[in-house]
Amino acid sequence: MPPTAIVPNDRPDTEPTPEVSASRRSFLSWTGAAGAGLVLAACAPDSSTSLTEPAGAAFSKGGMHPKAGSGLVTVDGPSVGLPLSSDTDILKFALFLELLEAEFYKLAVASGLLSGLVREISTDVRDHEICHVDFLQAALGAQATGNRITFDFSSTLQNERKYLKAAESFEQTGVGAYLGALPLISDKNLRSVAGTIFTIEARHTAAFRALNHRVPAPVAYETPLTPQQVVSAIAPFVVEGL
């Protein structure tokens, strides 16, 4: 059993700095999280880039729970645009997806909706996605930020069943996205690294299928997705920034 205290070293365990923009303030007061939510934390130890932490991260620490259905979260992430015309574009696109996943699981685990094995696996998956975010942010440096992204997961956080369905769908999208992107990456070292994330997403997909009472690996081959298909799949959950 892994300790639940496994928190990547750049998570804002330290005192939050209440540095909030005006629009953010209104958003936070709407969710009832003003003061507790925003953290301006150093992202990577070796980087001066700052990352605005979403409300979800603080919820998980302070014991405050968002009301079921308040699944809005805002992060500072990369700007993305199609077509993906460089390896950097692809990494930024991957980071966008990983941010979506990480914020989704942070909210879900903190929501109190999950129990037992679902909660245990979701916590592990959340930590994996956070590591993927950290890794891609470190790889991208300044390119990792500058775009205000707001996700809305409220439709998925009504109950455990809806959550699990969404989790499986996000993971399946991630698998297709990475598989579709692999041949588009020109640098072979980057391809190799992307592969090590891709199979983790595939593992997650199998686990969530099983938790959804389905066969964990129904077909012999994964299906790639084009970047446009990926955008279509996640667009309903992105309020701004896509």
Next chain:
Amino acid sequence: MDTTRHLIKFDADALTTPQQRRGFLAKLAVAAGAVAVAPMLLRGEKFSSALLAQSAQCTFPDLTGWAERESLTDVQILNFALVLEYLEATFYLRAEGRGALPAGATVAAIDPDGMGLPGRVPGIESVRPPLPATFNVMQFVRTVRNHEIDHVLFLQTALGEKALPRSLFAFDFGDAFSSATRFLAVSQILEDVGVTAYLGQVGNIDSTDILAAAGSIAGVEAEHAAAFRLINRDKITPNNMSFDMRRDSTEVIAIASGFITAPNPVPPASSFPS
């Protein structure tokens, strides 16, 4: 023809030698040891053991060193993959012989040296995944078997006459089929090793078409691995890591050799048809 030349390289005498009955525990120890110890070593380069509990999970993969790491042609890489799929397909066929095989596959073609025996694992019918998962484990094994057979057929077709023939190989899984517990433990190891094998080659593959195909298979191996881990009440990723490991072909062959009785020794992937 390439394969004829390789029959010679492979030491044809070994092919007719009766299988050596090596102790399964020794093989499993080799395989499991390699699986369990390698990540520890890997992480140990960056973290002291005292730090592992807090930090190991976010250990990042190396950003360099995995491009053109091995001098293998794409055909050699596909043959390397084929050997692993032969091993997996044979393993599951011997574990579960019931139910139809994929179109175009026969027991004799998939497992000429063992004919799919014993064909079942005692107790597998009563194994249940942890709730809320409810899938049927025995049927899942059958599904995995058919996936691996599909992968064999796909790779054989892709390679054409350059495909290493199944008849070159003989496999021995010891007492892996003596109980469901043992079988499921070995299944998990094989799938996890398979994932590392494919990932190790991603930076070596030249053709983007072959990369896409190999990736499409690798993802399914990862799904299998996660499912067996779930059944075995283990973490769904090895050591709960956030990135899967990569292994060189030599390292993978060394692990797989615990189950391969012929050819002995298994030649390096660099000697496979190209």
